[in-house]
Amino acid sequence: MNSIIIFCAKYLFVFVILGLAIAWWRVSNEKKKQFIVSTIIGGVIAFVLSRIASKLYYDPRPFVTEHVKPLIPHAADNGFPSDHALLTMTLSVATYFFSKKIAGLMMILTFGVGLARVLAKVHSPLDILGGWVFGFIGAVAGYYLMRWLFTKYVNKPKQAKAETN
Numbered sequence: 001m002n003s004i005i006i007f008c009a010k011y012l013f014v015f016v017i018l019g020l021a022i023a024w025w026r027v028s029n030e031k032k033k034q035f036i037v038s039t040i041i042g043g044v045i046a047f048v049l050s051r052i053a054s055k056l057y058y059d060p061r062p063f064v065t066e067h068v069k070p071l072i073p074h075a076a077d078n079g080f081p082s083d084h085a086l087l088t089m090t091l092s093v094a095t096y097f098f099s100k101k102i103a104g105l106m107m108i109l110t111f112g113v114g115l116a117r118v119l120a121k122v123h124s125p126l127d128i129l130g131g132w133v134f135g136f137i138g139a140v141a142g143y144y145l146m147r148w149l150f151t152k153y154v155n156k157p158k159q160a161k162a163e164t165n
Contacts, residue, residue, distance in 0.1 A: 006071050008116030009084075012109055016088045019106040023099035031098060033154075034146055039094040042142025046090045049134040050081050057130075063121040071120035082123045085114050085131025086138075093139035 024035050059080035063070040088110040096103035114128040 002071055005116050005119045008112050009072055009120040009122065012113045012116065013084050013088050016091050016106050016109050016113070019102050019109070020091045020095050023095045023102040026102075027098050034150060035094075035098050037149070038097065038143045038146035039091070039139075040142070041145050042094045042139035043090050044138075045141050045145075046086055046135045046138025049138060050083070050086050050131065053081055053130060053134065054078055059124060059127055061122055062118075062124050066121065068121055070122050072122060074122045079123050079127040081130030081134055082114070082117060082127040083131065084117055085110070085123070085128045086135045087131075088113050089132045089135030090139045093136050094142060096139075097143045 020039070024032060027035055057080050058078050061070070061074065061076060061079040062068075063074070064076045088106070092103055092106040092110045095106055110132075114123075114132065117123040118125055118128060
């Protein structure tokens with residue numbers, strides 16, 4: 001059982017990244033740019049939120065407070081919020097706007113990553129929840145900011161050009 005927890009805690013996030021790549025590959029060429037821009041903006045927003053939160057709140061890792069050995073080696077630093085939870089939630093929600101089916105599978109993996117990191121004693125449930133919340137907010141904000149940017153700057157010039165011809 002520990003081997004499964006270790007694998008999921010360390011490597012399951014890679015399958016979420018793979019899901020993003022597959023979803024991106026499957027969307028139309030027109031949507032590919034939107035997908036990339038939305039994901040990048042969402043990732044930046046999520047990352048900034050998580051860095052601010054980590055400066056405002058310190059949550060020692062469970063292996064430190066419980067005086068146990070974690071299943072995977074980790075520094076005894078601030079666990080809040082979980083970077084793995086942040087990444088996987090950001091990518092899953094960003095993908096949702098372009099491929100709901102793939103995003104659903106990615107979300108299952110996201111929950112698996114979070115659970116495994118708790119069971120491995122490197123994060124508390126609060127660390128995981130924090131990562132998920134900031135990832136969700138970042139991805140949703142990134143999507144709507146991308147839509148605004150594309151409407152104002154990308155699609156608008158094409159419409160104006162067509163009207164002048």
